[in-house]
Amino acid sequence: MYINRFSRTKASRKNAKIIFLLIVLIPASALLIWWLRDSNQSNSIQSSPTQSGQKKTADKTKEKLFNKNLYSVNDPTSLWAVVNKGRVLPNDYVPAGLRQPSGGDSNQSLRNDAATALEKLFNDALPSGYDLVLYSGYRSYSLQVGVYNGFVKSQGQQMAEKFSARPGHSEHQTGLAADVSSITGKCTLEQCFAYTSEGKWLAANAYKYGFIIRYQSGRQNLTGYEYEPWHLRYVGTELAAEINRTDQTLEQFFELPTYKLDAPYPDNSYQLRTGL
Template identity: 40%
Template sequence: MEPRSRRASRQKKSDNNGIGKIAAVIVVSTLLIGLAIFFAINQEDKGAKNASEETKKETTPSTTEPTKPSSSEPQIELTEIQMLVNKEHGLDEDYVPPDLIVPKIKFVYQTAEIKQMQRVAAESLEKMFEAAKQDGLPLAGVSGYRSYKTQKILYNNYVKRDGQEAADRYSAKPGHSEHMTGLTMDIAGYSGKCAASDCFHNTKEAQWLKDNAYKYGFILRYPPGKEEITGYKHESWHYRYVGEPLAKFIYEKQITLEEYYETYAKK
């Protein structure tokens, strides 16, 4: 009895081994088929993606409306408020922004013209200054709107003082200053110390503005490391109003207004 049962159990064992081998073969081949299918689908998916990118590329140019962002980006309505003024894009000599008012803030200088901003920007600036004050960092306005004539005088003086090449890195030719839009304000700390100077870069006020301005529709227009794109060296004090949706977008993407127009807004 004993040997038989032992044999039987051995037999059973070898049967088990047989079934095990078959099962293993099935598992392995299923796996291989699965993998093959997976790769096939994956390839197809890639192909489809490439194809859709291809069609996207084909359909985007020139057919879309000018100054409209692409459909994959949040729709930002582009008006005069988002206008691009730089070394390439200038304003006519007789351009005067609409609805210029003087925001109710402290100013470093008392020249009437340069205190002005377009109303929509001025009202947002007041809110931003109030918020900074609440955070213990009161601010002061340095320079807002500048007419073509004022910019001409300024620029010519800078050229006389530093030479044209140097002046072009920090000052704009008349018609090409963003200050002429009435949407820009140079901002300093309440004392006015370091107004429109590099020593403003490392102040708490500059940091606060960098972190919070977008909430009020303003962007740091000439950020560090973007001189090649903006044409200007870092200006921690120069803020430009573009409206909240675009300011937030530019802040989050860490881009400049030039890059926005180049990459996201359709020409």
């Protein structure tokens, strides 16, 4: 009897274990496996937006790091001075520190900082076989009067204003603009310069030396001028790199009014002034 009771007890314990396994442990294990899988999945789903979020934050940080107010766009002496059809320099403005860049066999001058940068650009182009020269640099107000009037006389005002600035509206008066050509003279001041190997090298490398191609192809109705692949404007390496990266014109970058190629000059121009 005791034996039977003992055996029965033993059997019922065994049954209890099986029932415990069936009811508690197996569903609990399944639950645990499901929970682990689910948490892994949600981690992997989260990782991709987090990574792209990090990239976006990095880009925004880069944009924030660039201080658009570091230099004035309204002061003629500023590295970032913006001169165009609606923004005029004082008639008597002459930049300080004009000098002829060494090499390039030119009697043209630029502001010292632009001249130094252009010398470096010319030197670095030489090993690739590109012998570049400064065709036209600083032009005084009175010289621009002669240039502009000459074009108006020969081509009419409307045509002339597509490529020649009115006196006071020329970047060349800042001493920061450089018309560059090949020493061979091929396509000098012509749009075909863009297709020469010198023009291609310039378009790809000018920004590394602080220059931008000021009047870009396809942007004539933003700059107000025909495409001039030879006209470089010195703005310093930081701004040139940023403009190259964001692919904009100077006006777009600083959110300034833009001008259509055929549009007449505005009646009231913004007057740049030292100290602004």
